Amino acid sequence: MAYQDSILHPGFKVGVLGGGQLGKMMAQAANNWHLPLFLLDTDNSFPAGRVSPFFTAGNFKDYDDVYQFGKDKQVLTIEIEHVNTEALHQLEKEGVKVHPAPAKLDIIKDKGLQKQFYAEHNIPTSPFALYTNEEAVRKAVASGERSLPFVQKSRTAGYDGRGVSIIRSEADLEEKLLPGPCMIEDLVEMDKEIAVIVARNESGQTQAFPAVEMAFNPEANLVEFLFCPANISKEVEAKAEALAAEVINAYGICGLLAVELFLDKEGNLLVNEVAPRPHNSGHHTIDSCYTSQFEQHLRAILNLPLGSTKMKSPSVMVNLLGAPGHTGPAYYKHLEECLKIEGAHFHLYGKSTTKPFRKMGHATIVDESLERAVGKARWIQEKLEIVSGS
Missing domain, CATH: 3.30.470.20 (ATP-grasp fold, B domain)
Known part of the structure; x- marks a missing residue:
């Protein structure tokens, strides 16, 4: 049966990983169709908890919480990228429609893999390089491989401006470099x-x-x-x-x-x-x-x-x-x-x-x-x- 013929059936369930403001506004839109959205997040005091009665307390980064939440849903989606994709891969194998597909989500939530994807598909993007940690970046600058200024982005977990640092000077190099695996790209004019x-x-x-x-x-x-x-x-x-x-x-x-x-x-x-x-x-x-x-x-x-x-x-x-x-x-x-x-x-x-x-x-x-x-x-x-x- 096509989705459009079944979404208002009482047994049809759409799940959302995340119950923040995006989940709230998604649930408000779904309410216009009287379509219940089931949401997973820490607790129902989160923004979406006020507009949806179908709220499950859990951790969207935890395999078991995501798997148990998703296994009875027809469609599963997200309001944040930083979710447990291992569980999403398993749910997809078991027939749950997962959008975005977890394989693509694995790419997107790693900024280094994202940039490599654009390079491989001839999609225009700024020049970049990947480094294992901040010390590797310092060595690249010292050797002349990398020149100032540049933008450093943590490969994972960046959100709302976090995980991004603009390095313009030697002082910034000492004080503002982010720890861990990162992607460096040219500072575009x-x-x-x-x-x-x-x-x-x-x-x-x-x-x-x-x-x-x-x-x-x-x-x-x-x-x-x-x-x-x-x-x-x-x-x-x-x-x-x-x-x-x-x-x-x-x-x-x-x-x-x-x-x-x-x-x-x-x-x-x-x-x-x-x-x-x-x-x-x-x-x-x-x-x-x-x-x-x-x-x-x-x-x-x-x-x-x-x-x-x-x-x-x-x-x-x-x-x-x-x-x-x-x-x-x-x-x-x-x-x-x-x-x-x-x-x-x-x-x-x-x-x-x-x-x-x-x-x-x-x-x-x-x-x-x-x-x-x-x-x-x-x-x-x-x-x-x-x-x-x-």
Whole structure:
């Protein structure tokens, strides 16, 4: 029986490894179809626990927890890459549909293997080299094999700006090198960083959302703002969407793939890295596109027709981050004033504890004018403080 004929059957179960904000927003999208999502994470105080009654306490990095959770599911997906893929391989052998496929997930969650994949498939990316540890990097610099500046990325476990270090000087070489196996790549002279969210279902249909332009927090090395549409030419936009489709087809992934791209000073597009799941660079789609990235991911993993990715209006997304110097119960200072802003849509994740630069939510501002939306987003970022309070 085809998925679309059975997904609303009471016995049909879709499982998600991870119960953070992405799992929460995925469950909210599934609720529109009255489709229950079963989620696995540490405990139901996590964001998704508030919107889904089908929450299992467990560790998505543990073989037994993942296997026991997944064995009665028809389809299994993720909201984070750092899961136990050994269990996913076994579940796949036993007939569970796993999207993204664990073999592809093994590649993507290792940034070194990711880069090798692009090289092998002639997908444009920046030059790189792999090293066993930080001492090997120092030796490469001392011998002249590697010159400054460069970007160092831990091969595994990087997330939300962690596991990335920009090395510009000899002092950085001594103070900022990350320990363990790593990937070193050239520091690209960029014009912009953009991202394209692309979806693919089992039938081979692909659909890309309009490219977004990303602005990063220089201290935390994570996205502060997303601007859609990106300030790029129609030609570059078309090339970016085509490149995203090429990448997802090369992987053969079903579901979403967030493709982060560098646009260099010469106008070349280079694949930075990808995430095989809903992604921060697609949050604006909830309020500004005909289909949200979360609904699109569900459509893709269930082999349903993909939804329209057409943009309803220009939009700006601002990540709502924990204030520096504050750790403790979260208090949203000046939220009432921010709620008065026309076109501002707030999505609070429900994390009980705020920490410096922790993603506590996001706001998407829609407006007929991107310039006005940018102004509103910057005002909200400056006004809203997420501090520790009683």
